[in-house]
Amino acid sequence: MNSFMKSKCAIVLGGSRGLGFGIATALVKQDWQLLLVARSLPSLVEAQQQLQTIADTVGNCDSIRILPGDIVDPELPEVSYKETLRVFGRIDALVLNHGGPAAGALHELTDDQWHSGFELLIGSTVRWTRKFVPVFSETGGGNIVIVASSSMREPIAGLALSNVFRAGLMGFVKTAAREWAAKNVAINAVAPGMYETDRLHHLFMVRANRNGSTYEHERTLALQKIPAERFGEPEELGRLAAFLCSSENRYITGQTVLVDGGAVVGIP
Numbered sequence: 001m002n003s004f005m006k007s008k009c010a011i012v013l014g015g016s017r018g019l020g021f022g023i024a025t026a027l028v029k030q031d032w033q034l035l036l037v038a039r040s041l042p043s044l045v046e047a048q049q050q051l052q053t054i055a056d057t058v059g060n061c062d063s064i065r066i067l068p069g070d071i072v073d074p075e076l077p078e079v080s081y082k083e084t085l086r087v088f089g090r091i092d093a094l095v096l097n098h099g100g101p102a103a104g105a106l107h108e109l110t111d112d113q114w115h116s117g118f119e120l121l122i123g124s125t126v127r128w129t130r131k132f133v134p135v136f137s138e139t140g141g142g143n144i145v146i147v148a149s150s151s152m153r154e155p156i157a158g159l160a161l162s163n164v165f166r167a168g169l170m171g172f173v174k175t176a177a178r179e180w181a182a183k184n185v186a187i188n189a190v191a192p193g194m195y196e197t198d199r200l201h202h203l204f205m206v207r208a209n210r211n212g213s214t215y216e217h218e219r220t221l222a223l224q225k226i227p228a229e230r231f232g233e234p235e236e237l238g239r240l241a242a243f244l245c246s247s248e249n250r251y252i253t254g255q256t257v258l259v260d261g262g263a264v265v266g267i268p
Helices: 018-029 041-057 076-088 111-138 160-183 198-211 215-224 234-245
Strands: 009-013 033-038 064-068 093-097 142-147 185-192 256-259
Touching: 009 018, 009 076, 018 033, 018 041, 018 093, 018 142, 018 234, 033 041, 033 076, 041 064, 064 076, 076 111, 093 111, 093 234, 111 142, 111 160, 111 185, 142 160, 142 234, 160 185, 185 234, 198 215, 234 256
Parallel strands: 009 033, 009 093, 033 064, 093 142, 142 185, 185 256
Antiparallel strands: none
16 A cells, blocks of 8 residues: 555645745645645755655655646646656645736736636636546545635735636635535635735835835835734645645635735625
8 A cells, every 4th residue: 555545635736935835834744745736846846845854854754746837737637636646646635826917907918918817817727626526526525725815805906817817716616615515525715915925025016116116115005004014924824724625624615715914804
């Protein structure tokens, strides 16, 4: 029997950096084996080394594997599934971490950018879940967690693609949960606000260029809108995602959970 069969296994998309790496870190600390999927091989190798060091402390040796690929590649779900079974012999959870589409206001975005944004956030989600729901239902159950954005609940200026398509993901999560809950598959989304990631730093630079201000000014303005008075740390989001991935969660499904330091003011 494969020695990995005793441990839970998850595929984490975009797991080499930012929020995906934070989720991967939280899972490793809870004794999960992981297949990390991302576009950059050097980033994957670095993440693998860092995560394996953590895994070694809990006796989970040789438990982090990597697979370079683009989430929108229609062949990648099948390739990832086969690689996970080959190495670990099982799959228990899928983390769909999309990254962010191009920034810009409605009138600034081209047709190509709209198509790319749809493929990144909606098209890829449909393909990956369509692949793994039957797998989970045949093996007794599983969990899917979509990493989205607080723009699902409150539009963010200058992020039209994110606002439109991530709101669509809320509809997907609700629809999918109603169809798949009876198959013991739970699907949820986490909606982070502002976290200390490269993506956030990039957005501050975009805003500074657009507004004729500075990075420091835009960062200060953003902090003033967060009641917690700080940006989140990726592993904070990771701990929530790790619970939603776990076998302890079978009844929470169809939910979009805000994790934003209290920044969104609307009532769901």
